[in-house]
Amino acid sequence: xxxxxxxxxxxxxxxxxxxxxxxxxxxxxxxxxxxxxxxxxxxxxxxxxxxxxxxxxxxxxxxxxxxxxxxxxxxxxxxxxxxxxxxxxxxxxxxxxxxxxxxxxxxxxxxxxxxxxxxxxxxxxxxxxxxxxxxxxxxxxxxxxxxxxxxxxxxxxxxxxxxxxxxxxxxxxxxxxxxxxxxxxxxxxxxxxxxxxxxxxxxxxxxxxxxxxxxxxxxxxxxxxxxxxxxxxxxxxxxxxxxxxxxxxxxxxxxxxxxxxxxxxxxxxxxxxxxxxxxxxxxxxx
Amino acid sequence: xxxxxxxxxxxxxxxxxxxxxxxxxxxxxxxxxxxxxxxxxxxxxxxxxxxxxxxxxxxxxxxxxxxxxxxxxxxxxxxxxxxxxxxxxxxxxxxxxxxxxxxxxxxxxxxxxxxxxxxxxxxxxxxxxxxxxxxxxxxxxxxxxxxxxxxxxxxxxxxxxxxxxxxxxxxxxxxxxxxxxxxxxxxxxxxxxxxxxxxxxxxxxxxxxxxxxxxxxxxxxxxxxxxxxxxxxxxxxxxxxxxxxxxxxxxxxxxxxxxxxxxxxxxxxxxxxxxxxxxxxxxxxxxxxxxxxxxxxxxxxxxxxxxxxxxxxxxxxxxxxxxxxxxxxxxxxxxxxxxxxxxxxxxxxxxxxxxxxxxxxxxxxxxxxxxxxxxxxxxxxxxxxxxxxxxxxxxxxxxxxxxxxxxxxx
Ligand SMILES: Nc1ncnc2c1ncn2[C@@H]1O[C@H](COP(=O)(O)OP(=O)(O)OP(=O)(O)O)[C@@H](O)[C@H]1O
Ligand SMILES: [Mg+2]
Numbered sequence: 001x002x003x004x005x006x007x008x009x010x011x012x013x014x015x016x017x018x019x020x021x022x023x024x025x026x027x028x029x030x031x032x033x034x035x036x037x038x039x040x041x042x043x044x045x046x047x048x049x050x051x052x053x054x055x056x057x058x059x060x061x062x063x064x065x066x067x068x069x070x071x072x073x074x075x076x077x078x079x080x081x082x083x084x085x086x087x088x089x090x091x092x093x094x095x096x097x098x099x100x101x102x103x104x105x106x107x108x109x110x111x112x113x114x115x116x117x118x119x120x121x122x123x124x125x126x127x128x129x130x131x132x133x134x135x136x137x138x139x140x141x142x143x144x145x146x147x148x149x150x151x152x153x154x155x156x157x158x159x160x161x162x163x164x165x166x167x168x169x170x171x172x173x174x175x176x177x178x179x180x181x182x183x184x185x186x187x188x189x190x191x192x193x194x195x196x197x198x199x200x201x202x203x204x205x206x207x208x209x210x211x212x213x214x215x216x217x218x219x220x221x222x223x224x225x226x227x228x229x230x231x232x233x234x235x236x237x238x239x240x241x242x243x244x245x246x247x248x249x250x251x252x253x254x255x256x257x258x259x260x261x262x263x264x265x266x267x268x269x270x271x272x273x274x275x276x277x278x279x280x281x282x283x284x285x286x
Numbered sequence: 287x288x289x290x291x292x293x294x295x296x297x298x299x300x301x302x303x304x305x306x307x308x309x310x311x312x313x314x315x316x317x318x319x320x321x322x323x324x325x326x327x328x329x330x331x332x333x334x335x336x337x338x339x340x341x342x343x344x345x346x347x348x349x350x351x352x353x354x355x356x357x358x359x360x361x362x363x364x365x366x367x368x369x370x371x372x373x374x375x376x377x378x379x380x381x382x383x384x385x386x387x388x389x390x391x392x393x394x395x396x397x398x399x400x401x402x403x404x405x406x407x408x409x410x411x412x413x414x415x416x417x418x419x420x421x422x423x424x425x426x427x428x429x430x431x432x433x434x435x436x437x438x439x440x441x442x443x444x445x446x447x448x449x450x451x452x453x454x455x456x457x458x459x460x461x462x463x464x465x466x467x468x469x470x471x472x473x474x475x476x477x478x479x480x481x482x483x484x485x486x487x488x489x490x491x492x493x494x495x496x497x498x499x500x501x502x503x504x505x506x507x508x509x510x511x512x513x514x515x516x517x518x519x520x521x522x523x524x525x526x527x528x529x530x531x532x533x534x535x536x537x538x539x540x541x542x543x544x545x546x547x548x549x550x551x552x553x554x555x556x557x558x559x560x561x562x563x564x565x566x567x568x569x570x571x572x573x574x575x576x577x578x579x580x581x582x583x584x585x586x587x588x589x590x591x592x593x594x595x596x597x598x599x600x601x602x603x604x605x606x607x608x609x610x611x612x613x614x615x616x617x618x619x620x621x622x623x624x625x626x627x628x629x630x631x632x633x634x635x636x637x638x639x640x641x642x643x644x645x646x647x648x649x650x651x652x653x654x655x656x657x658x659x660x661x662x663x664x665x666x667x668x669x670x671x672x673x674x675x676x677x678x679x680x681x682x683x684x685x686x687x688x689x690x691x692x693x694x695x696x
Contacts, residue, residue: 067576088578103576107569107637108562116566117577122559128499135292146296153690 016079017042018206019064019095019175024073026059033059034230037073041175041206046197048221048238049210052250056230057210058100061179064208065097066090078174091117094174098181100210102164110134110148110155114167137166142192157184165193175206182216194220214243228252291506325682326630326646329675333650337657344657347534353649353656354537355468358544359603361648363623364630365551366595368644369588371627372555374568374636375431377420377592379438380623384600385615386442387413389449391464391601392456392610402464410597416442417593421586431589439620447612455611458604468605471539475532481542482524490517540602545645547595552641564588568636599623618669622651625672629679635687650675 017040026034034056041047049057062068064075066084074081077093084090090097104113111127111134120126134148143162145155152160161184168176178197182190197220200207211217217224221238226249234249248254337344363380370377387409394405416438423429450456458465473481493513500507531537555561563584566574575581603619604610628634629650630643651672658668 065576086578087576088580091578097576099576103570103573105566105569105573105637108565112562112566116562116574117579119559119562125557125559125562128496128503128505131505132292132503144296147293149293 017076018045018078020076021060021064022074022076024060024063024070024075026056026063026068026070032230034063034070036231037227038232039208039225041208043206044201044204045223046201046207046209046221048217048224049208049227050212050214050217050224050246050250051227051233055227055250057227058179059230060227061097061099061177061208061210064090064177065095065099088117091171094172095177096168096171096173096175097177098161098164098168098179100179100183102160104152104160104164106153107151109151110138110145110163113152113163114170116167118171133170134166137169138162140169141166141196142188144186144189158186158189161185162189165196173205175208176200177208177210179210180212181209182211182213190216214246217246218243226250292504294506323631323640323642323646325679326643326650329629329650329678330646330653333653333657337653337660341657341660343660347530349656349660351531351534351536351538353652354531354541355606356656357645357648357652358538358540359468359599359606360619360622360626360651361544361599361644362547362602363596363599363619364626364644364648365547365641366592366599367624367627368551368555368632368639368641369564369595370431370592371632371634372564372568372636372639373585373588374571375424375585375588376624376634377417377431377435377589377596378620378624379416379420379435379442380592380596380599381615381617381620382439382442382446383413383416383593383596383615384603384619385610385613386446386449386600387597388600388604388610388614389446389456392458392604393449395462395464396456396458402462406464406601409601410594413593413597414590417590418586420593421582421589424589425582425585443616446614450610450612455609457609460608464601464605465608468538468540468602469608472536473539473542475528475536478528478532478537479525482528483521485524486517486521489520490514493517540606543602548641548645555641560584560587565637568638570637596623618672621676622648622672625676625679626651628683629675631683633683633687634680635683647679 019039019041021037021039024034024037024039025032037056037060039047039049039060049060051057059068063070064084066087066089069085075084076082077095082089082093084093084095105116108116111130114134114137115130120130131148138145138148141162143159143166145159145162152163155163161181165178165181168178178193182193185193194216197207197209201220201222209217209221218238224236224238224241224246226233226236226246228250229252233252236246236249244254244259247258248256251258334345343349363384366380367377390409390412391402391405394400394408395402420431420434420438423434424431447454460466490513493508493516494510497507497510497513528537555564563574563579566577566579567581567584571581574584600615604614607614626647627639627644628647630640630645630647632639632643654671654675655668658671
């Protein structure tokens, strides 16, 4: 087990964290999706939450955004213990979330989705100003969306993801949680989102980013929090840790399918460089 | 037209601002299953042609005046159905609720000598509570509205019979406001012409205001010429209708009341946060919940508005018949109200629809009933034909939904 955690070198440890979870537990029937999770996010800090499929990352996100109530544990926001009873409570606190499944209404247009639940002037919708703001947000993300007046159903997966990210920026949030925000994005849009995350950090927001892409994680994160089978499995300083160490924590062993594959490929490359056959039959069979 | 407008800068957009371009865009929408009110308008034309060729009285002024008065009560009930369909639910008890509340009004007003206003307010209040009960059954106990309202259908029919008592019917006095309003109150001709002019004027003013705000915000906007052309077309149409109906008794106040309700509800659905939430809940409840919308309150409001309008429709129907009796709200009232909303283009699957669909759909159903009566065919034919029209409407709704899904316009 590689659970040797190293704390970050930032000054974040001294100030009270913006968001702090202690002992959060969540079960679905017989499945312990989260057991005793601790997590801290400081102002101006990007925390990457990583873990294998089914590790509990999205469940943790849903607990933070008020979609699921935790069975045990406490959530503190700006030093106060809070109850995030429902999504409205999370939004009121200033926790904005981009969900893995995006949670958009396909029958509404882009503007309708961006401002859903936070419409301007609810007695007489101010469509003009909402449309202008929508364009500004989308341009900020280099969105390639031809018009904001078509239903979401007409958009591609990446366009939808951009809309979901743009929505989280509305209404001055303090913490932004992004559940695999770049999974469906093109090269330019992924770079935009990474830039955006850095801008959010500069503005002093706390960011929780979930990603399976170690390059992205190492590019923007300050700390890496690893979940494994619903438990904390190490916290690393993103700048001082090797990808191998993170992967070892994710999979729970330093000898894992990822390292074996890499060794095999490295070996193959070495052999090819030496002018010998790339693989033996034995290795192919494996 | 500058190409730098905020919403026109993407080069892939076809610039559909010319009349020909607009026509092309409209055609494209229809092909992809975004039918809007088109099927019901085509249906109305077909119905009119058939009945007119069988009996020339059908399109006469006198008959149309009656037809519109006949539509109003069920139309009001159907408006409520639009609300529950938008959130993807159903209320099968609107007929019983309308009959029950009509009986409440009649009994309080006639047998207990209450002031009619008070009786109506009490009845509407009871109906609103009924709607809230369905909403609570759904949101607290997870009881499907289909079942809850089916139970309500039977229960309120029973209550209607109970409060009407042995006589089984209460006649409303002919000089009471409810009866005169529903039977013999017509808009004076001059006022009809004025109202018919006010509607396009209001549309033009609102359109102009929106357009200039959009232009100031550097968004594309409808040109003044198009706005004027539309307003003039509407003006000519409405003035013609007013003139044609004024050759007979004219436009009933009850009809004006119904149209006013349609306009108000249309505003509520398309221009307010409440309406946006209705559509969101009907489209994707979980997404609506995660955006912080109070989904429970939205369901409650949809059911409350539905029952409220059902009661209002029931009271209007009682006024038109000058009586509340055992058959008030029974028979085909329920299905007509639901069928009207669907025929008018409100989806059974939630998240799509408009207040205008109640008006269009009710006119279709009333036209069929009226035309068959003129042909001296009894209600057996009416049931069969209305049933077929409903089946066609639902088929169109389902096919359009599939087509939208395959064209990415769900
Ligand atoms: N609503 C639910 N009901 C029952 N079980 C659930 C529910 N949501 C999640 N789970 C279970 O909780 C565990 C964690 O799921 P979660 O979605 O949090 O994983 P994840 O880390 O986000 O994985 P991925 O990388 O695939 O997105 C899984 O075993 C899943 O089956
Ligand atoms: Mg997940």
